[in-house]
Amino acid sequence: MDLSFTILNVFTSVPYAGKPLAIVHIPHSLSTLTPAQKLAIAQEFNHPATLFLSDLSPDATLAPIEIYTPTAPIPFASHAVLGAAFHLFRTRAHPHLRALVTIAGEIPIEAGEVLEIEGVEAEIPHAFHIYPRTAATPWPIVAIAQDMAFNLVELPDVAALANVSEGVTLAAAEEQDAPASVGTYYYVQPAVAHNVQQLRTRMFSRGEGGEKEDAATGRAAAALAGYLAVRDGAKFFQIMQGVEMGRESSIGVEVTTTADGRGVSRVVVTGGAVEVMMGSLTV
Numbered sequence: 001m002d003l004s005f006t007i008l009n010v011f012t013s014v015p016y017a018g019k020p021l022a023i024v025h026i027p028h029s030l031s032t033l034t035p036a037q038k039l040a041i042a043q044e045f046n047h048p049a050t051l052f053l054s055d056l057s058p059d060a061t062l063a064p065i066e067i068y069t070p071t072a073p074i075p076f077a078s079h080a081v082l083g084a085a086f087h088l089f090r091t092r093a094h095p096h097l098r099a100l101v102t103i104a105g106e107i108p109i110e111a112g113e114v115l116e117i118e119g120v121e122a123e124i125p126h127a128f129h130i131y132p133r134t135a136a137t138p139w140p141i142v143a144i145a146q147d148m149a150f151n152l153v154e155l156p157d158v159a160a161l162a163n164v165s166e167g168v169t170l171a172a173a174e175e176q177d178a179p180a181s182v183g184t185y186y187y188v189q190p191a192v193a194h195n196v197q198q199l200r201t202r203m204f205s206r207g208e209g210g211e212k213e214d215a216a217t218g219r220a221a222a223a224l225a226g227y228l229a230v231r232d233g234a235k236f237f238q239i240m241q242g243v244e245m246g247r248e249s250s251i252g253v254e255v256t257t258t259a260d261g262r263g264v265s266r267v268v269v270t271g272g273a274v275e276v277m278m279g280s281l282t283v
Contacts, residue, residue: 078218
């Protein structure tokens with residue numbers, strides 16, 4: 001049986017920039033697509049994420065999705081959620097759609113223009129936490145989810161940002177019982193324009209394949225925005241990432257802090273997308 005697929009670049013409106021995402025469409029006529037088949041398809045695409053989307057009725061309000069990396073299914077990925085939302089809203093076939101359903105729960109979505117970024121927005125699940133600093137960690141370590149934290153390393157200027165080639169050591173985070181997945185998010189704060197904090201960033205993480213850079217990392221952007229919102233009182237952020245990789249990405253984040261200003265109660269990530277390929281695959 002043949003299944004149709006669409007390749008999008010997310011957090012951009014420019015083809016072959018941003019972060020790639022494959023969306024595989026599962027028709028009603030296909031009763032079962034096994035986890036092993038889904039993983040094999042994700043491995044064949046070899047994108048950061050492959051999303052499986054079943055056909056929806058015209059009056060659907062919820063859209064169940066499944067997200068796979070080339071190694072395993074995952075509960076959530078910001079670019080996958082935004083890419084799916086963009087794809088569904090673009091068809092205009094589901095006017096009542098209000099949320100995507102992931103392993104991490106329902107993700108409210110909206111279409112429109114937010115923070116001067118034409119695209120979609122999603123309220124992402126979070127478990128925001130700032131770990132105590134130690135003598136070994138002059139930078140903050142911030143968790144945005146129970147399984148994911150980031151070393152947030154501020155650099156003096158864009159030239160310094162261009163010179164980094166790997167993340168910082170993870171040992172300090174591990175000693176503090178931080179999540180196993182700890183990346184390094186370097187950032188520079190060039191300016192504030194129209195009450196929106198502009199940021200330039202680069203994201204590095206270590207895995208089985210060694211050090212890797214990511215073109216767009218929604219949850220790292222959310223962690224950084226949450227940290228700066230608590231520290232400085234800012235609310236709106238526009239983050240440019242992936243420039244040094246040749247895949248420039250633009251991530252919008254809106255943060256609502258708790259009443260005491262010490263925590264984060266709501267995080268909305270915004271981004272555009274562009275469809276770049278369509279085709280079919282055989283199962």
